[in-house]
Amino acid sequence: MNLKDRVDPSRAAVIVVDVQNDFCHPEGSWGRSGKNMDFINEMIPALQKFVTAARRQNVPIIFIQTTHSDADSTSAWLSRKSQSSGDPNQTCVEGTWGCGFYGVLPEEGDLVVRKHRYSAFVGTNLAQILNALGRDSILATGVATNVCVESTVRDGLNRDFHILLVSDCTATTSDAAQKSTEENIRNAFGWVDSSKVVCSIWDSLTVVK
Template sequence: MDLQERVDPGRAVVIVIDMQNDFCHPEGCWGEGGLDLHEVQKMIPTLEHYLNMARRYDVPVIFVQTTHSDVDSSPAWKGRKSQNGDTGRRPTCIKGTWGCEFYGVRPNDGDVIITKHRYSAFVGTNLAQVLNSLGRDSLLLTGVATNVCVESTARDALNHDYHVVLVSDCTATTDEGAQRATEQNIRQGFGWVVPAADICNIWERCMK
């Protein structure tokens, strides 16, 4: 399947992962923890334009929002970063807090919101049911962090038999090397990696 088929407005859906204060705002958990948010901040205008184009061409947009609480945080989940000494870092996206709120881009009327509690947007959510109801089998992935939640979702998407496209300039993380590594992983084993402009150009041609 070529790129035009993968991003066809009749089969594609845009997934926006974890664009939230704790991951993107300078005063959020990552920013206060000293992580470099430069690339995250830089990609937001591109993502905003891309989402507007998706809506213009009737491509559904699904926002994925991480929340955590005591009832969904197992000992294994809480201890996942202990080897790197990160156990003292303030927890991210605690349910009901400012850190959970969307940042930079926000859902419009008609967009779908999926709540997740793990890295992948498929684990413990109804994402697959939503995609089935929409009749969509090709996922255009955006958001943060490219090397963690976005990549986890991409891997699970392919394992659930969805086509995968990583929108390279609408994803970001706090480490450039990690960004490049995920892009290479996707290219080699999981799908396509393309900039937003290439997709928007195809959408425009499809509508002529």
């Protein structure tokens, strides 16, 4: 499948992964822990423009929202980062401000899928939603590129969805980690290109209303 087919508005869906206060806002749990938030906040305007362009093309927007509670926090999950500093388990706690969306918000007609693990396919109905919408191509955006976005992309391919990582609409806390994930995806899991390229293809289409 070439790039034009991969971003075809009749077969693509935009997945917005974890663009939430705790991961993106300077006062969220990541910001308070001292993580470099610059790359994430520099990415948000491009994501806003891309989501707006996708809506104009009637491409479905699916927001992925991480939530955590006692009901889904196993021993293995809670101890996953025991060798790193800080408390990883106070992020996106269900019902808190930190769990809320940041910068780009769901609108009428958009879908929200709540997840409790890194991949948006684990324990969710995301695959069923995509199949019901007749969508076999994922345009992946959001944070963090090297964790939840990459986990989702890998699982998406394993479920036979075509993958495009929208490079300037994804971000993480270091440029090295961003580039490493882009290389991983490009080499094994899908395609990588910018929102400008995707929007240029969309702009060239004759949309029949």
